Amino acid sequence: MAPPAPRQTNPPPLLTMSGITKSFPGVRALDGVDLDVQAGEVHCLLGQNGAGKSTLIKVLAGAHQPDGGEIVWQGAPVALKSPVAAMRLGIATIYQELDLVEGLSVAENIFLGHEPATAGFVRSRAARATAAELLARLGHPEIDPRRLVGELSAAAQQIVSMARALSHDVRLIVMDEPSAALDPDEVDNLFRIVGDLTTGGVAVVYISHRLEEIRRIGDRVTVLKDGRAAARGLPARTTPTRDVVALMTGRDVEYAFPRRTTEAPTPEQPVLRLQGLARDGEFEPVDLDLAPGEIVGLAGLVGSGRSEILETVYGARRPTAGRVLVDGRPLRPGSVSAAVRAGLGLAPEERKAQALLMLESVTRNVSVSSLARFSRAGWLDRGAEREAARRSVRDLSLHPDDPERPVRTLSGGNQQKAVLARWLLRGCRVLLLDEPTRGVDVGARAELYAVIRRLADEGMAVLLVSSELPEVLGLADRVLVLREGRVVHTAPAGELDEHRVLDLVMEGSPSC
Numbered sequence: 085m086a087p088p089a090p091r092q093t094n095p096p097p098l099l100t101m102s103g104i105t106k107s108f109p110g111v112r113a114l115d116g117v118d119l120d121v122q123a124g125e126v127h128c129l130l131g132q133n134g135a136g137k138s139t140l141i142k143v144l145a146g147a148h149q150p151d152g153g154e155i156v157w158q159g160a161p162v163a164l165k166s167p168v169a170a171m172r173l174g175i176a177t178i179y180q181e182l183d184l185v186e187g188l189s190v191a192e193n194i195f196l197g198h199e200p201a202t203a204g205f206v207r208s209r210a211a212r213a214t215a216a217e218l219l220a221r222l223g224h225p226e227i228d229p230r231r232l233v234g235e236l237s238a239a240a241q242q243i244v245s246m247a248r249a250l251s252h253d254v255r256l257i258v259m260d261e262p263s264a265a266l267d268p269d270e271v272d273n274l275f276r277i278v279g280d281l282t283t284g285g286v287a288v289v290y291i292s293h294r295l296e297e298i299r300r301i302g303d304r305v306t307v308l309k310d311g312r313a314a315a316r317g318l319p320a321r322t323t324p325t326r327d328v329v330a331l332m333t334g335r336d337v338e339y340a341f342p343r344r345t346t347e348a349p350t351p352e353q354p355v356l357r358l359q360g361l362a363r364d365g366e367f368e369p370v371d372l373d374l375a376p377g378e379i380v381g382l383a384g385l386v387g388s389g390r391s392e393i394l395e396t397v398y399g400a401r402r403p404t405a406g407r408v409l410v411d412g413r414p415l416r417p418g419s420v421s422a423a424v425r426a427g428l429g430l431a432p433e434e435r436k437a438q439a440l441l442m443l444e445s446v447t448r449n450v451s452v453s454s455l456a457r458f459s460r461a462g463w464l465d466r467g468a469e470r471e472a473a474r475r476s477v478r479d480l481s482l483h484p485d486d487p488e489r490p491v492r493t494l495s496g497g498n499q500q501k502a503v504l505a506r507w508l509l510r511g512c513r514v515l516l517l518d519e520p521t522r523g524v525d526v527g528a529r530a531e532l533y534a535v536i537r538r539l540a541d542e543g544m545a546v547l548l549v550s551s552e553l554p555e556v557l558g559l560a561d562r563v564l565v566l567r568e569g570r571v572v573h574t575a576p577a578g579e580l581d582e583h584r585v586l587d588l589v590m591e592g593s594p595s596c
């Protein structure tokens with residue numbers, strides 16, 4: 085007979101947060117949250133946009149001071165008065181919006197905030213060697229410690245942020261939606277890093293809206309809803325998706341993609357036409373006809389030229405060959421205003437830098453591209469502006485439901501919804517969407533899909549870029565697969581599945 089299994093005794097938690105509260109003017113972001121994290125585990129935080137995830141981890145990082153509650157670290161109560169205080173205990177954070185200094189080098193960023201690190205040390209060869217070692221350990225030996233951070237890709241910047249975390253003696257690393265800007269192979273690298281860390285006894289708090297990631301690397305899950313823990317310490321791998329989603333949203337969410345209710349349009353009368361459109365070094369000639377009511381998806385890895393195509397169509401980049409026609413008339417190349425006048429709208433990938441007026445209200449952000457519509461004899465009809473914005477914000481269930489709030493104070497996912505609301509309000513004829521659901525929670529995602537479907541049914545043409553293959557395959561009528569700047573395959577979405585697209589994206593294939 086097998087010897088009796090040793091009795092499972094749970095070691096005392098590395099971290100216990102209890103009853104944490106935090107209010108901002110007009111919002112109770114945290115309403116008594118409890119969280120406990122064990123050494124060596126991956127503890128996932130799930131919750132809808134605005135549930136309080138980022139606020140909670142900012143409290144843990146010493147970036148926000150809580151209004152109430154207690155934090156116990158390795159058995160002793162602590163006050164995390166500043167980010168330096170948190171770091172000194174061994175708590176490091178990779179934020180949703182990376183907080184690197186673009187004008188400093190990689191090595192300088194990595195050692196920023198280290199107490200012994202004087203400017204002399206950071207510039208020294210020893211510091212660069214340590215930085216290089218950390219980057220290599222993270223699977224990216226090609227990142228040069230002397231490069232300016234501003235010149236790096238989003239994925240590389242994130243690695244630098246991680247190297248900074250590891251340059252301290254960490255016991256706990258918090259990652260706020262680290263995978264949102266990563267390719268599948270970069271996500272694999274990230275998960276390898278997470279595995280190495282936890283094997284070494286480091287705890288990871290992991291925030292993501294992608295449930296499949298939580299299944300892959302998570303040990304336990306805490307679900308936040310409206311600033312409270314709706315469930316704590318659920319098993320990450322075995323808790324049914326239905327239950328998790330119901331805890332997050334308080335309802336059952338229908339996963340299916342909305343079906344088109346109209347006949348799929350044929351591009352005989354295209355509203356948008358790309359003829360040999362190309363940009364040297366970015367993408368090779370693309371031909372595409374897009375009919376009113378049609379949704380075409382561009383699938384491919386980050387860097388395959390997807391976003392560059394959208395931006396060139398939109399006039400933000402000037403093509404080196406070919407042209408864009410709207411209703412058969414060529415657009416002036418490299419002119420955003422010409423594109424907008426012709427009825428094009430772009431919801432870009434980098435919201436903060438390209439799209440949002442962070443200090444302005446949601447209303448103004450939403451209506452900024454449609455101001456002409458709200459002008460009466462030179463005066464802005466604020467009532468009409470507000471009303472239209474309110475409607476468009478409702479469509480996407482933006483939270484909190486207060487269009488007068490500055491966008492800066494919205495959660496990451498809700499900022500994304502504000503960008504989309506802008507283009508929905510504008511009523512453009514061709515909508516160019518770049519990663520529309522990045523950082524958007526599962527509940528809001530379903531609503532967003534329904535809105536995109538409805539707009540297409542009403543005759544809007546949509547060109548969609550997304551790293552989420554189910555999204556491309558579920559929404560689009562037709563899919564163009566890109567690899568290294570070249571369209572390697574075009575097919576109706578119904579003839580493709582995820583495996584086929586991944587094969588094409590990774591290796592390419594002679595079929596075209």
Ligand SMILES: Nc1ncnc2c1ncn2[C@@H]1O[C@H](COP(=O)(O)OP(=O)(O)OP(=O)(O)O)[C@@H](O)[C@H]1O
Nearest residue numbers: 108113133134135136137138139493494495496497
């Ligand atoms: N600096 C701030 N000022 C005012 N309100 C804020 C501020 N930061 C966050 N909030 C509000 O607190 C609430 C929680 O936001 P938080 O960023 O923690 O959400 P989240 O769970 O991280 O969401 P997401 O998944 O969209 O990133 C939201 O209602 C948000 O608008």
Ligand SMILES: [Mg+2]
Nearest residue numbers: 138180495496
């Ligand atoms: Mg957040």
